[in-house]
Amino acid sequence: MNRFIHFAARTVRKSPALTTLSSFVNGQRLNVAFSSSDQYWRERYEKGGNSGEGSYGALSKYKAEFINSFVAEKNISSIIEFGCGDGNQASLFTFAKYTGIDISEKCVESCKALLGKRGYEFIVLEDYLADEVEEAFDLALSLDVVYHLVEDEIYNAYISKLFKSSSRYVLVYASNFNSFDPNLPHVRHREFSRDVELAFPDWTLVETEKNPYEKPHDSKVYGSFAKFHLFEKR
Template sequence: MTNHFGSADYWDARYRAGGTSGAGSYGRLADYKAALINGVIEMNGIAHVADFGCGDGNLLSMLRPSAYTGLDVSDTVIARCVERFPEHVFLPFTRAAELRPADLCLSIDVIYHLTEPEVFAAYMAELFAHATRLVVIYASNMDQDWPAPHVRHRRFTNHVTSHLPAWRLCAHLPNPYPYDPASPDDTSFADFFVYARARTRCVLPLPMA
């Protein structure tokens, strides 16, 4: 009998063991992501950001939202973020229905960790349902096998086109640090994808490294 890999169990166990959200939440990749997200927040007058997969909060420490709600599958990391960032709101994904609408919903380094098809579909529905204006995704966008059990690459843009027709892709911003197996901690297979609701204006910062 094949053991079923559970993405939520994996991440909570990882955080309980003292692990972090991964190399992409630190160093130059985190600097790059924070700069672009802060640019989107500032240039579009974003008041409330909802982060679907806030992780250990290191990226949040670099962001400048007026109001922020972080969601995660790990109760362990939610408790840590509540203590570290008392000015913000944190919820487990099981309480996503309590999330008030957000001008901008973020999905940063999450989609390719949703190994179960049903979890991926439910996540995408919640991510877009709670956004009133913009959704910013940082993820891979390819159908490709990967040796790590907690990684499942998907061409998620096809899913958005098929299941979320009220949204349009405003921009695909290639990563200035494309994946290099010789330097996995400082490079990434993820790019930025910015979506806007129909008839919603979206202003983007210039590409930056």
């Protein structure tokens, strides 16, 4: 689990009933009601929750090593991440220029305090969208976000913004199959590469990296059902 970007606040359909999801943070149980992706992630961070196990431990180190190597190899000078979360993953990056976007004001302020001295920039999503100036980055990142976009409107708007923000590469760390478990209402797996193929024919999926920590999506063992999917603009 990781984080969520909200692009269509006025169009989110609330669930008719609340579901309470529990997780453990620093040994303490964290209970957060779920009625929409927007509400869940805001409240999770406000209650002291973090971006999830995917942003910590071996998985975070694996992702950072892969991304840092890719950025260096391709001589990438500017990166934007949609869904930077609490900043723990970003703290492992070695970029010269990085912009992190997140829905949570609390996360953005924490990231500024933690990483601002690096010259990294962090912006609340609403403020980023209010700025009409569009900047094309060398690389747009999405890490553990896509499968948390359970509402179609938000998912479609997120994918659109992600691919329109880069002039060279888009790197998505996510699952890529269709599945939904009603007992986990904050997770919806999608075959997003097919949607990208249809909506953005000028982008090509050039590589799917095998994850050394791969696990079945319904398994309880440590690991991830996500993989890196690299898209390049033609």
